Structure formats: structure tokens, C-alpha cells
Amino acid sequence: MKQDISKLLQKKKKQILEDWINNQLADATLREDLMSNDELREQSAELLDGLLKALTDKNFSDVESKEFEPVYEILAGISVSRAKQGFSPRETGIYVFSLKDALLKTLQTELKDDPSTLLDAMLKTNKLMDSMGILTFETYLKGREEIILRQTDEITEISTPVIRVWDGILALPIIGTLDSARTQVVMENLLQEIVASGSTIAILDISGVPAVDSLVAQHLIKTVAATRLMGAECIISGIRPEIAQTVVHLGIDLSSIVTKATLANALKHAFGILRLEVRKVQKEKIV
Amino acid sequence: MDRIPILRMGKFLLVTIQIDLYDRLATNLESDLVQMVNKTEAKGVLIDISALSIVDSFMGRILGNIGSMSKIMDAETVVVGMQPAVAITLIELGLELKGVHTALNVEKGMELLKEKIASDEEPPDETDEDSTE
Structure with a gap:
């Protein structure tokens, strides 16, 4: 009589879990710094529990069957959390594939006397575990991508601060490459801040921009023109010699824009426009 | 027929647009304003x-x-x-409004106009008002 493989596996659940945990613990890449053994055991037990519960002889060969959905969910949760905790892809992969080893080992010992059933069961287990492995990597990558997206957002947020250097003077140091999306953010932030603070002069410092090509220059010109429309004046400062060279070689006309070498010079120019003066305090002479 | 009021204030004309402009209103405003500039001999708008x-x-x-x-x-x-x-939209449309001056608010706009008129009419005095602070 053909043995019920899923029942068999359920019966041997404890043994499988032990084997699996031992496999994981024996592996050289075990990350005790990221996850304690107790946590690991709990996580593994949950996944195995879900898997064996969903497993029946009918759906054994059908990896896309509905019964496996909760298992995949658990697995997805585990791999996303592993991605966030900083496990490497290899470590995450080994986690799932060591379960395969444990399952196969149990099958091997239990079905020693029935080679044809053993072969059948092993093939099916292989297939099932492979699909679980693929899913693990998929969700692992998704988790990583989420982290990258979040970081990109954060960088965009951080990298465009608008600073009030003086009453009526704003400074905006731009660090990193200017692309269309960032220019939009920079422009919006700057214009909003101009309205909020009632400033009449904005200094755009591009000493942190690694390279200026015709597109970046175009973005800069747009920003300056938009500030002018708002009724404020825009000064560009921090033009390094290499940037000056490329701008002229590309034939970009920046003559309509006030450009200064350094932020200090730009500030001085702004003071001039606002008719402000910075003076050294004269020491009072005792008569 | 809606019209945008044009107020006269000394040498200047004041137009405040409080509703969203539609095309007809805008063309009317254009012709009204030019007429008013002619009639009142305004120096600034x-x-x-x-x-x-x-x-x-x-x-x-x-x-x-x-x-x-x-x-x-x-x-x-x-x-x-x-x-x-609006500023971003105009720039994206390629309209830089080269002929007009801009200011942040009415107060600053008035200052700017007065400055322009003053520099037009008489050469700037050498006696700047001293700031006593």
C-alpha cells in the first residue's frame, strides 16, 4: 500500500524541526549577532507548522495550490524581515534550503524500503522547496528595494535644505547631481520658502554639484527664472573652474544670471542689493 | 459682464485679480488697462x-x-x-515674462515702482537719507 507522505511528515514534525535547526546551527554562516537561537527556533517552527498543515497528498505536486498561500505569506514575512535585519542573500537562502535537507533526510529514513515512493516523494519535495526558495529570493529582493527606495526619499529630503542666512536672504546649497526630479524639489522648496519668509534674494550654491552639463544648466536657468517671476532675485555661487570650463565649452549662456565665485561673495552682493553694510567695530578710544 | 476693477492710486494703476481668469476676462483686462494707462497717464501698473x-x-x-x-x-x-x-508652470511653458518686473508682495511692488519712477524722472540725489540706528 502506498504510504501517505504528508501524514508521515506530520508525524515526524518534531524530528524534522530538530534536523532543520541543527542544520542551521551547524552552518558556518549562522548569524547569532542578528538573531538569537530562540528566535530562530520560533521562526522555523512557525514556518514548518504552516507548511505541514497545508500539505496534503493531493496538493503535494501542485505548488501553486491555494492551501500553500498562508505558508508563502509566512515565508514572505520572514524573508522581508531578514532583508531588513541585514542578512545576506546566501544566509536567507540557506535558511530555506536547509529545511529541504531536513525533509529529504526524514523521507529517506522512513521510506527506505520503498524506493519508488521515496523517489516520487523526493521529487515532489524538491519541487515544492524550490518554489519556496524562489519566493524567498523574490520577497527578499523586494524588501531590499523598499529599503533603497526609502533611503532615496530620505536623501532627497535631506539634500535640499533652504537656509535663511540673513533677513531677506535665503541660501540653498545643492549637493550631488541635479536631475529633473531633484530640480523640481529644489525649485518647489525654494519658492515655497521665498513666500514663507518674504525673502527677496536667493543664493544657489552649486559648489557641491560634481558636474554641470547642458541639462543641469537648463535646470539652473529654469530655477533662476522661476525665482525672478516670484519677485525675488537669484544668485548662483560656487562655480568651480572645471564647471566654468564645461559651461563655456558647451556654449551655455549664463550671462543673464548673476554668478559669484563663492557663497561669501554672493552674500556680499546680496548685502549690496539690500543696501546693508558689514563693518568692523571700531574700538572706542579713551580720550 | 464681469470686469476686473482697475484702481487708480496717484501715478499708479492697481489691478488685483481675485478670481480665476478666463480668456475673455483676460483680453478685456488687457484692453481696459491700456485704455486706462492712456487716460490717466499712469507711470506704473x-x-x-x-x-x-x-x-x-x-x-x-x-x-x-x-x-x-x-x-x-x-x-x-x-x-x-x-x-x-504658477511660477513653475510659466517657466515650464517657456514664458519668462521678460518685459515685466516682479515683486514678492504688493508692498514690495509699490516700493519697486516708486524707485523706478524716481530714477526715471530725476537723477538720483546724492543726499541719501541717513539711517540712524
């Missing part, structure tokens, strides 16, 4: 568009036209209070 939240290429052109027309009739135009979104 101040257009407040702080309530204008939507702008298209036509509106941008009208604003530019008003500026150029006033210019050849010897009046300076200042557009004040432009919203950030």
Missing part, C-alpha cells in the same frame, strides 16, 4: 495675482503683453504675489 492659482500659456502671454504694451506707453509693470506653482 501693479498687478496682484496672489489669488491666481491656475495659469495657462494664454494667460502668461496676456501678462507679458500687458507689460510690453505699458512699456511702450511709458509705464512700468510690476506683477506681484505670484504663487510658486
Whole structure:
């Protein structure tokens, strides 16, 4: 009589879990710094529990069957959390594939006397575990991508601060490459801040921009023109010699824009426009 | 028929646009304003568009036209209070409003106009008002 493989596996659940945990613990890449053994055991037990519960002889060969959905969910949760905790892809992969080893080992010992059933069961287990492995990597990558997206957002947020250097003077140091999306953010932030603070002069410092090509220059010109429309004046400062060279070689006309070498010079120019003066305090002479 | 009121204030004309402009209204404003500049011999036109939240290429052109027309009739135009979104839209449309001056708000716009008129009419005095602080 053909043995019920899923029942068999359920019966041997404890043994499988032990084997699996031992496999994981024996592996050289075990990350005790990221996850304690107790946590690991709990996580593994949950996944195995879900898997064996969903497993029946009918759906054994059908990896896309509905019964496996909760298992995949658990697995997805585990791999996303592993991605966030900083496990490497290899470590995450080994986690799932060591379960395969444990399952196969149990099958091997239990079905020693029935080679044809053993072969059948092993093939099916292989297939099932492979699909679980693929899913693990998929969700692992998704988790990583989420982290990258979040970081990109954060960088965009951080990298465009608008600073009030003086009453009526704003400074905006731009660090990193200017692309269309960032220019939009920079422009919006700057214009909003101009309205909020009632400033009449904005200094755009591009000493942190690694390279200026015709597109970046175009973005800069747009920003300056938009500030002018708002009724404020825009000064560009921090033009390094290499940037000056490329701008002229590309034939970009920046003559309509006030450009200064350094932020200090730009500030001085702004003071001039606002008719402000910075003076050294004269020491009072005792008569 | 809706009309945008044009107020006279000394040598200046004041236009505050409080509703969203539609094309007909804008062309009417253009012709009314030119007429008023002629009639009152105004030296400056101040257009407040702080309530204008939507702008298209036509509106941008009208604003530019008003500026150029006033210019050849010897009046300076200042557009004040432009919203950030409007400014970005105009730039993206390629309309830089070269002929008109701009200011952040009405107060600053008035200052700018007075300055322009003063520098037009008489050579600037050498006696600057001393700041006593």
C-alpha cells in the first residue's frame, strides 16, 4: 500500500524541526549577532507548522495550490524581515534550503524500503522547496528595494535644505547631481520658502554639484527664472573652474544670471542689493 | 459682464485679480488697462495675482503683453504675489515674462515702482537719507 507522505511528515514534525535547526546551527554562516537561537527556533517552527498543515497528498505536486498561500505569506514575512535585519542573500537562502535537507533526510529514513515512493516523494519535495526558495529570493529582493527606495526619499529630503542666512536672504546649497526630479524639489522648496519668509534674494550654491552639463544648466536657468517671476532675485555661487570650463565649452549662456565665485561673495552682493553694510567695530578710544 | 476693477492710486494703476481668469476676462483686462494707462497717464501698473492659482500659456502671454504694451506707453509693470506653482508652470511653458518686473508682495511692488519712477524722472540725489540706528 502506498504510504501517505504528508501524514508521515506530520508525524515526524518534531524530528524534522530538530534536523532543520541543527542544520542551521551547524552552518558556518549562522548569524547569532542578528538573531538569537530562540528566535530562530520560533521562526522555523512557525514556518514548518504552516507548511505541514497545508500539505496534503493531493496538493503535494501542485505548488501553486491555494492551501500553500498562508505558508508563502509566512515565508514572505520572514524573508522581508531578514532583508531588513541585514542578512545576506546566501544566509536567507540557506535558511530555506536547509529545511529541504531536513525533509529529504526524514523521507529517506522512513521510506527506505520503498524506493519508488521515496523517489516520487523526493521529487515532489524538491519541487515544492524550490518554489519556496524562489519566493524567498523574490520577497527578499523586494524588501531590499523598499529599503533603497526609502533611503532615496530620505536623501532627497535631506539634500535640499533652504537656509535663511540673513533677513531677506535665503541660501540653498545643492549637493550631488541635479536631475529633473531633484530640480523640481529644489525649485518647489525654494519658492515655497521665498513666500514663507518674504525673502527677496536667493543664493544657489552649486559648489557641491560634481558636474554641470547642458541639462543641469537648463535646470539652473529654469530655477533662476522661476525665482525672478516670484519677485525675488537669484544668485548662483560656487562655480568651480572645471564647471566654468564645461559651461563655456558647451556654449551655455549664463550671462543673464548673476554668478559669484563663492557663497561669501554672493552674500556680499546680496548685502549690496539690500543696501546693508558689514563693518568692523571700531574700538572706542579713551580720550 | 464681469470686469476686473482697475484702481487708480496717484501715478499708479492697481489691478488685483481675485478670481480665476478666463480668456475673455483676460483680453478685456488687457484692453481696459491700456485704455486706462492712456487716460490717466499712469507711470506704473501693479498687478496682484496672489489669488491666481491656475495659469495657462494664454494667460502668461496676456501678462507679458500687458507689460510690453505699458512699456511702450511709458509705464512700468510690476506683477506681484505670484504663487510658486504658477511660477513653475510659466517657466515650464517657456514664458519668462521678460518685459515685466516682479515683486514678492504688493508692498514690495509699490516700493519697486516708486524707485523706478524716481530714477526715471530725476537723477538720483546724492543726499541719501541717513539711517540712524
